[in-house]
Structures are given as C-alpha cells and as structure tokens.
Amino acid sequence: MFSMEICECKENHGIKFRTEPYLLQGTYGTIEIFPRGRDSLNFGFCKHCDKPYLSKEKAKEIVRDVLEKRQKEKGLLTGEELRELREQTGLTVREFGALTKINYGRISAIENGYVIQSKANDQVIRMKTKEFIKRNNPARKKLKKVFAKLMQQVDTSKLFLNKIMFYVDFWNFKKTDKSITGGEYIPLQYGPCPKDYDEILQEMIDDGEITPIKGYSFNVNKEPDMSEFSKEEMETINEIISLAKHDKGQELFELSHKEKGFMETPSYE
Ligand SMILES: [Zn+2]
Numbered sequence: 001m002f003s004m005e006i007c008e009c010k011e012n013h014g015i016k017f018r019t020e021p022y023l024l025q026g027t028y029g030t031i032e033i034f035p036r037g038r039d040s041l042n043f044g045f046c047k048h049c050d051k052p053y054l055s056k057e058k059a060k061e062i063v064r065d066v067l068e069k070r071q072k073e074k075g076l077l078t079g080e081e082l083r084e085l086r087e088q089t090g091l092t093v094r095e096f097g098a099l100t101k102i103n104y105g106r107i108s109a110i111e112n113g114y115v116i117q118s119k120a121n122d123q124v125i126r127m128k129t130k131e132f133i134k135r136n137n138p139a140r141k142k143l144k145k146v147f148a149k150l151m152q153q154v155d156t157s158k159l160f161l162n163k164i165m166f167y168v169d170f171w172n173f174k175k176t177d178k179s180i181t182g183g184e185y186i187p188l189q190y191g192p193c194p195k196d197y198d199e200i201l202q203e204m205i206d207d208g209e210i211t212p213i214k215g216y217s218f219n220v221n222k223e224p225d226m227s228e229f230s231k232e233e234m235e236t237i238n239e240i241i242s243l244a245k246h247d248k249g250q251e252l253f254e255l256s257h258k259e260k261g262f263m264e265t266p267s268y269e
Pocket residue numbers: 007008009013046047048049050051
C-alpha cells in the first residue's frame with residue numbers, strides 16, 4: 001500500500017519547493033516521485049516537518065496518478081483498466097480474486113490506485129480474464145448445450161460429433177438464414193469443424209458436464225438446459241439427431257458431400 005504522509009502542523013511554517021525526488025513509502029517498497037521533470041508534480045513541502053503541504057484528497061490523487069504513470073511505464077494495467085477488465089467479466093472483486101488466485105483485497109487496492117501489481121500478477125490477470133470471457137461467451141455456451149444434447153441422444157464418436165454439430169447449424173441456416181449457436185467453423189480436411197473444438201470439449205470435461213469414454217465418445221452427466229432455444233431451433237436439433245441416429249449417419253454424410261461448396265465457408269453468423 002502506498003500512501004502519502006502529509007504535513008499536519010498546527011501552524012503555517014511556510015513552504016519550500018524541491019527538485020530532488022520525494023520518496024513515497026509503501027508496504028513493499030518505495031516509489032520516487034519527481035516534483036518537477038518526470039512527474040511534473042508541483043507541490044510544496046512544509047518548512048518545519050518536511051512533509052508535503054497538501055490536502056488529504058490531493059495527496060491521494062497524486063499517489064494514484066503516480067502509480068498509474070508507473071504502471072503505464074512498465075506496461076502494466078492501470079487501476080482503471082483493471083476495473084474495466086473485471087467489469088467485463090461481470091465478477092465481483094471477491095470472485096475475481098478467486099478467478100485469478102490473487103487476494104481480493106489486493107485486487108481492490110490495485111483498482112483504487114494504492115498498489116502496483118507485479119508483472120507476474122499482471123499477466124495472470126490478463127490471461128485469466130481472457131480465458132473467462134471466452135469461456136462464458138453466449139455463443140460458446142449455446143454450442144456446449146447442443147453438444148451435450150447430441151452426445152446424449154446419438155451414440156457418436158468425437159469426429160462424427162463435430163460433423164453433426166455443423167449440420168445442426170447448417171440446417172438451421174438453410175431454413176432460417178441463421179445459425180443456432182453463432183459458432184465459428186473452420187474448414188478441415190474431413191469437413192468443417194467448430195472453432196476451438198478440442199478446447200470446448202475440454203472445458204465441458206473440466207466443468208463436469210461430460211466424461212470421456214475410451215477417449216473418443218462422451219457420457220453426459222447432467223441434462224442440458226435447452227430453455228433458451230426456440231421451437232424452430234429445437235426442431236432442427238431433433239431433425240439432425242434423428243438423421244444422425246438413422247443408418248449411423250450415412251445419409252447425413254452423403255448430404256454433407258453434396259453441400260461441399262457451402263461447407264467451405266469458414267464461418268457465418
Ligand atoms: Zn509541517
């Protein structure tokens with residue numbers, strides 16, 4: 001924690017200015033503040049006690065400004081940037097602390113400009129936030145629900161699963177001009193594959209939604225909540241499921257070959 005001790009003398013002893021840096025004492029070290037030059041902070045010091053002649057509010061503001069400046073100089077997130085990042089996740093300071101495994105009091109202190117984070121913590125914060133936002137993207141969540149539904153209904157391998165998934169989106173797109181999940185597909189040799197396919201499945205495993213069996217198929221551990229899907233979307237999903245169940249999906253595969261042109265489109269939304 002950095003805080004500036006200010007002059008609390010009862011009388012006015014007069015002010016002096018200085019050009020040499022002022023050492024701001026913190027719990028874990030010191031920061032040099034340059035009254036002139038680098039920080040261009042023009043404040044005076046009490047001639048009697050030698051402490052900055054400032055109001056509490058002004059002292060706080062200066063500490064915050066200097067910390068922010070040092071963060072920028074070091075390529076670290078500023079307190080405000082950290083707060084914005086956290087707000088993007090929708091998490092409270094406490095929850096954000098749990099996510100990043102950084103004490104939430106510290107998170108709060110960084111946000112409020114009392115503390116400068118270490119480079120390592122800065123990287124952890126950026127990485128965990130990015131991961132969290134990606135993982136909780138509404139399209140990704142929807143995609144996972146469809147995956148769970150497909151795994152539950154169709155006895156399928158991992159490779160077949162991504163083909164059916166593509167067909168769910170494709171079929172709905174053909175009927176309504178909209179994909180169901182809004183997910184992106186990348187063209188691979190054996191057909192289009194949802195972007196981050198392996199990562200998505202791994203997240204589902206980590207979250208306990210599914211369990212891999214023999215490394216290529218999956219057990220669904222809890223009933224997926226399909227309440228956000230429209231009647232039309234559920235129709236599409238069920239149509240594809242029955243197609244996939246029928247003759248082990250042979251028909252679906254043949255259909256997929258006929259649609260080659262369309263399938264080479266990497267993504268649609
Ligand atoms: Zn004083």
